[in-house]
Amino acid sequence: MRHSVFLTIKxxxxxxxxxxxxxxxxxxxxxxxxxxxxxxISLIILFPLL
Structure with a gap:
């Protein structure tokens, strides 16, 4: 039991x-x-405004 737990932890x-x-x-x-x-997106939105 302990061995399998140790293996899973590893x-x-x-x-x-x-x-x-x-x-x-x-x-x-x-x-x-x-x-x-x-x-x-911000460039696409702002580019027409510039």
Whole structure:
């Protein structure tokens, strides 16, 4: 029983170590996409006014 719990904990730690950088990268991509789309929309809205 204890052995399996230890194995699952080890697996979770390994998975989290591998997934954290991917999560950070994907978050950065999402943030860039949102900021870029907002900038694009604001430029499209403001450009005719300029």
């Amino acid at each position: 697996l979770v730690i390994l998975i989290s170590i591998f997934l954290i950088p991917f999560a950070v990268i994907s978050e950065n991509i999402i943030i860039r996409f949102i900021t870029g789309s907002l900038l694009g």
